[in-house]
Amino acid sequence: MALIITDECINCDVCEPECPNEAIAPGEEIYEIDPNKCTECVGHYDTPQCVEVCPVDCIPKDPDHVETEDQLMEKYKKLTA
Structure with a gap:
């Protein structure tokens, strides 16, 4: 199951650099997670x-x-191959 960032996000910028799959990026209003790249860090x-x-x-x-x-x-x- 991928993760999702809710509208409670305060755009603090701490999550994006922590993602080993580069699945997190700034969206129009809040950060967003690409479900095709999110492995929940598995x-x-x-x-x-x-x-x-x-x-x-x-x-x-x-x-x-x-x-x-x-x-x-x-x-x-697949992402790390």
Whole structure:
């Protein structure tokens, strides 16, 4: 399952450099996560790094992009191949 940044985002800029897949980028109003690049840090870290550093807790799982741990690992392998 990819993550999503909600409108509670305060644009503090701490999440973008933490993403090992470069899935986070500035959007028109708030930061956005590309679900095609987000692996919830599977393959890189034990926990999603953006969630770890977010000061307002605005990065939940995206219900529109449900993926299993195995699917996230396959995505990681494709992104890092």
